[in-house]
Amino acid sequence: MQNTNLAYDSKVEGEIIVTQADAVINWIRKHSVWPMPMGLACCAIELMAAGGSRFDISRFGMEVMRFSPRQADCMIVAGTVTYKMAEVVRRIYEQMAEPKWVVAMGACASTGGMYRSYATMQGVDRIIPVDVYVSGCPPRPEALLDAMIKLQDKIGRESSLKNLTARKRQPAKQAALAGAVNES
């Protein structure tokens, strides 16, 4: 009888799957993003809505919101970052364990938004490296979900093994950040 089973057959090939380390690491990472809600203004309300049953962020494997930076790997900056608060945002970011990502949710976190003023930082990317920016004032929960899925795609493309062995991810990012700020 002809063998029609085209899938992996453990009886023939043993309990082995051949793949790349990056693919496995990224697959694990991107399906267990633990966000840290950095709720600073009204965007945080939409962030809460995204966590609620109607929009249900857990459909995409990132529902474990942790309010301690030690237990989170994705900071969602939701709201207006004032200069007085910038120090706190930066410190909480530094307390998060590697690997870590940042989503700037909404116009204020991305660029300062409508607050062109003496008190408001003109974009949180001046102090921490941002992976995904979400437009909107505030963005709808669907926009945040889309951003998180885009972040998952980005995590899926990372050279995780190289970063693990080189341990240079953070300094490199910081240097790039400092360079970007100096140029502007």
Next chain:
Amino acid sequence: MAQSELAQFQERFDYLTERPSSDHLAVNCPPEKLVEFTTALRDDFGYDMLIDVTAVDWDAQSPRFTGIYHLLSTTKHEYLRIAVACPDDIHPSLPSLTSVFAAANWHERETYDLMGIHYAGHPNLRRILMWDAYPYHPLRKDFPLAGIEVPLPAADVAEATQAKVIAAPMMGGPFVSSGDGTMDQTEPRARDESWTEERERPNDRAEKSESSTDLAR
């Protein structure tokens, strides 16, 4: 009602003058009499709630700063506004009302923070909105709308990120009307603040052209 109340006030406090007002009764009061007057308002006239403490910066006029107090009577349902001119234009100072109304505490801290009015006798006169080391009082008329460049409050964060408190570009923001034409033509007050990332500030452009001529020489 309001007129008879003013007459009652003036009968007892001859230093009060009526202040033009489009809504509630408003009186002018000299600063050294403010505590006495508000204590009497609270105890004898039923004005038992301090609604707001703020100030006006009259820019080039003298007296430059006027402290404003809004009181509410929860029994008569009447508002009263008290205006107190600060005698000193350079270091404006007013007596603190914290001994009369506990609500004055944070209100006076806010007015101190944003307008720079010193409240004598305040138990804890620190900034409340801006950070402690901030050198300016942002709601004063001579403070530009966009802000002034200063270091970030946290030195270690500033060192790690090279970030600064910058003057924010006003163009495209909500606090300036666009009108017809570019903003630096329609809003003279915003002339120096009408730059974007692409288009430089007029003053910077002038300085740059000067320095380039220096180089040419």
